[in-house]
Amino acid sequence: MKPVIALVGRPNVGKSTIFNRLTKSRDAIVADYAGLTRDRHYGNGRLGAQEFIVIDTGGFEPKAADGIYKEMAKQTRQAVAEADVVVFVVDARAGVNAQDHDIAKYLRKLGKPTVLTANKAEGMTEGVQLSEFFELGLGEVLAVSASHGQGMRTLVDMALAPLNLPDPEEEGEPADPTVIKLAVAGRPNVGKSTLINTWLGEERLVAFDQPGTTRDAISVPFEKAGQKFELIDTAGLRRKGKVFEAIEKFSVVKTLQAIESANVVLLLLDATQGVTDQDAHIAGYILESGRAVVLAVNKWDAVDAYQKELLERSVET
Ligand code: GDP
Ligand code: MG
16 A cells, blocks of 8 residues: 655645655646645655655644635645645745644644655755754754755655555565456445445455555455455445445545555446546546546436436546
8 A cells, every 4th residue: 555645734835846746746736825725635656666645735724713724724634634644844934933833733742753844945054044943843854945856855755764664666465366456436425335235245255364554445355256356445344243344434545545456446426416526536546547447327227318318428528
């Protein structure tokens, strides 16, 4: 599973610029004014053989009472919850301010591995100007310049160091070529859980031994019509004694990781809802990963002929 890095900090410190560097994209909107990234933004990054997922967030004000900053704070907390490590970005030029202190306090309480990063540090003498960031109580501060591409490699190395990841160069166990690794992706409520429960319910579950860590997605072996499958969880599989059942719990990170480990991704759509933006997003992730995709439309019984025709057309486009 790819490790997940969340970029957190107040607006305008350069989080999106760092995101674009790490994911080598021009995807995140970079701007001189605050409050532009309202949602979480996911991207794939790579350093040498090590791959990872980066989440960009808007400006974080833990104490925001309402409005857009409250929504951004909620998005940031969710990104942090999904992440293995937090990169807390501050502005080397602007220095420490009250908002940085609020964020630092939140992160210290949380206790997740955190890398304190001072951006916009191009042409600065580190020791002198950066010492004030020690008062945030998060240890060493790493000086980087995202817009000049300085310190990006060190940043990723420092972020991933506490995770003790296995060497990506080293081969894991060879995959059994007779087993198809299958992920079922789709928005909440399209019927992933029902589908999975139907499969798992009909077929005897092969003896199950799950060594992985909490970070790893659960995968469940099952057999159907003589074909062995390994079902990779995206819908929040839950163990119930010796059997598994799917609960509906949508996580972008889980979906991205499951797509990554799958041979085939089944993208489930909801006939009663048509093709939505979120469907298109997930389809985009699958395309980007280069995995084989099967498009399935659920709840076909619940729509009339006209809706069927509309849907068939929107799937085509
Ligand atoms: P975000 O709100 O934290 O995502 O910040 P952005 O990435 O949108 O950047 C805010 C502003 O800072 C933009 O005008 C960037 O061009 C600028 N910026 C980002 N990184 C650097 C840097 O390393 N040095 C300097 N001088 N400016 C930067
Ligand atoms: Mg931004």
